Amino acid sequence: MAGGLPVMTIELETIDPAALGSLFIFFELAIAVSGRLIGVNPFNQPGVEEYKTRMFNLLGKPGY
Secondary structure, eight states, X not given: OBTTBOOOOOOOXXXXXXXHHHHHHHHHHHHHHHHHHTTOOTXXXXXXXXXXXXXXXXXXXXXX
């Protein structure tokens, strides 16, 4: 732990599309699990939906 925070070092043998894709998936899963552990639904986007509704209304899109 550095400064009281957990630290992780990731080393890749090669930097190629497969290695980077695996790293991206690793971090996507880590974010999803971390969110759930602290009681947050990482797949819920209420702010995004509210923004879209307001923007469509401002643009005069029918139905908003």
